[in-house]
Amino acid sequence: MAVRVHELAREFGVESKVVLSTLKDMGEYVKSASSTVEAPVVRRLTEEHGEALRAQGAKKSGGKPAAKKAAPAKAAAPAEAPAEVVEAPEPVAEKPTGPTPGPRVVAEPEPEPVAEAPVEAPAAATEAPAAPRPGGAPSPGPRAPGAGGARPGNNPFSSTQGMQRAPRPPAAREGGAAAAPAVPGMPRPNPAMMPRQSGLGGPPTSRDQARGGPGAGRGGPGGAPGRGAPGGYQGRPGGAPGGGGAPGRGGPGGAPGGGGGFGPPRSGGGPAGRNTRGGTQGAFGRAGGPVRRGRKSKRAKRQEYDQMQAPAIGGVRVRKGDGENVRLTRGSSLSDFAEKIGADSASLVEVLFHLGEIVTATQSANDETLLLLGEELNYNVEIISPEDEDRELLESFDLEFGEHEGDDKDLAPRPPVVTVMGHVDHGKTKLLDALRNANVVDKEAGGITQSIGAYQVATEVDGTERRITLIDTPGHEAFTAMRARGAQATDIVILVVAADDGVMPQTIEALNHAKAAGVPIVVAVNKVDKPGADPIKARGQLTEYGLQPEEYGGDTMFVDVSAKAGTGLNELLEAVVLTADASLDLRANPDQNAEGLVIEAHLDRGRGPVATILVHRGTLKVGDSIVAGPAFGRVRALLDEHGENIEEATPSRPALVLGLTAVPGAGDNFMVVADDRLARQIAEKREARERNALLAQRSGRRTLEDFMSSLEKGETDELLLILKGDGSGSVEALEDALAQIDVGEGVALRVIDRGVGAITETNVMLAAASNAVIIGFNVRPQGKATELADREGVEIRYYSIIYNAIEEIEASLKGLLKPEFEEAQLGTAEIRDIFRSSKIGNIAGCMVTGGVIKRNAKARLLRDSAVVAENLDLGSLRREKDDASEVREGFECGIVLKGYNDIKVGDIIETYEMREKVRA
């Protein structure tokens, strides 16, 4: 576990800056008092400088000994009522494959930390080294008192059990778990204990923090050093046996360290596949240090796996429930769960791990996993349905969807909405076309009707004009897709049966769908113009399926039509109206904020997102603030099916809406809200929710067995990309070009997100959660995105030439990329002032805002997160009046960019150097 510098300082009784400078002397990259320091570093600090620091602290405080504990450890469960007492666990004998028996749940006799609370690390580190571990295993570090002395080395979350950079005996260096003998009584290597993957170029401090800790750990099962294992920033050896790192995304072993690799995903990062960062990272793994070469043999992997399967010694301490209800939304993470039950997410990770599932604390878990965990811990987990979720979401804004405002007298009749279904080739499309051409309303003479997904027709029934809205995507797929989303777009189904063909399988299917939805049916017996037509037979056949023709005493109207000849169309429409009148109460309040459904939506190159909506109630007007699924906006224009502008759309009226910020999905509901801000808030919440649900789905249940089978199968993988560019054109071009890459079998490429603008923390989070690589095209990261990417081990690649991006991605996918140079970030400086000199050009008065600026570095200039100049050289670097070879963060300096004068105050100079990249 990582601890903060100030906590360490408190521990030693010295000021933060003393610890900072000691760490810097040790060569550790530490920024400030609030920076985190990884356990192995803490240990080294303690071992090498602990005495001196404490002495210094004691001197300062007048001989008072330094505090023993940095801070009170967080209790993971409420003190009261351990629900179930299970004796301290003992080692369990060999276990067959398959999920391990449930976690040994140990009641907590006192509110002591469950796994290791982060703050324990310094305490642990300052303890005298513990006795050698049972079995003679090298003890990578002392343990905290009271944190499970009885179960040495068995806590995968223990900060004290050796992390990536823990000094360790040479014997242990040969591949972690695989090399560790399974001595009885010795902690078996547990996937959770394996070294985390590393090898990326960023500062280890921040990265490590996220990697090693409970819940955030990425080190996966397996023993070999992960991606770029021994590399990393510090180039230290990784992976002590039983090393830290919660079970997480890292795959078993992360076998061939992809650290410097730019190889194909299948070979990178180990056999972990989907759930491992390694898989994808391997494809674009950043350089950063020496890389393990070659793949591990199947045997070694198998061995690792076997050991991985072995039950860990030591139980998981989680307070069991009493069958209480726990309501979780789709895609909740273990952290969310933990919060609800007052437990530590790390223990939940561990519990699941024992159940054979590898889920990190922050990752979205799927429904099954959440239910499983609930069952195990005796909680009644209730996954909130998407509809309920949305209802609750709207309720939180004091809104309601799907209700008419006012009372009965406010309701006015509205046209029925009709979907045409039937067997292939029975004439659905033809019928829709025929109806459109013959009966469309408000049609200018000669006007062409556009297909916007729905249109209105009119017919006269009993002397009054009656309108009908037809959804013009025929077939039951769209109908069921909408139903699956809880949306009922259809009031009546026209079931088309060709008179010459009779009832066919899809006729029945459509019939069943309509029945299941409780939607009345009108049968159109089509193609009656054909010589072999037998409309009577069709009636007889459908009777067998429960559709009794009215003329035979039933309640279903059958109408003979010929879509081709245009006969029977009015009768058909009349039948629809009569059926609606007989069985449905189709009324809506037209005088409220509009609500309804998105029938179809797409991105139009010229007009942006366009959506065809169907108003259910209320009246949609130009200028309304609208939220449609995860999209929102102000209605800029409303168009009807003739492409004509309309001012408003009343109930059952389909209209094309322009002005949305994004493309909603078919079946999403839409509603008008008070203002744009509210619309945005709702949309954002929905989007986040959708993302979580998607991630949960994608993450699936990755079991240890899955890992094994991927190992055996020789792993196919997918390279996921997130594209960010400076304009929608470039992003599209890049995506198009990527789609053209022939990646060959076993490797797939998928763009999971794209967008215009700087690379944001959200992009990084998504990449982290889905093991994607971010491609930045002429854009740079924003805010703490880089830091987060480093911490999360997310690879971001920057390009300014599409061709280069394509070439590299293609090469990496094909595993053809030759060793080459790669950029290593050095430091950034912000231009605070500009001094003009006739001799040397413009001098940028800068503040170094991160890292180190070195004189011989390469530089690029950023303005508002966009790259304005690339491949620049630092002409001179000065501190005060003197030339400097490097200037560190927090210091001012003067920089001249060789041959480049177009600088502005506020610009960022980003420096880097090219390091040779070694491929695995």
Ligand SMILES: Nc1nc2c(ncn2[C@@H]2O[C@H](COP(=O)(O)OP(=O)(O)OP(=O)(O)O)[C@@H](O)[C@H]2O)c(=O)[nH]1
């Ligand atoms: N003679 C005759 N032919 C028709 C009639 N209606 C449709 N057809 C023909 O039947 C064929 C299929 O018609 P479609 O409208 O494409 O049928 P569909 O049900 O939409 O077919 P899918 O879209 O494949 O499910 C076409 O060649 C039409 O011209 C009709 O009333 N009489």
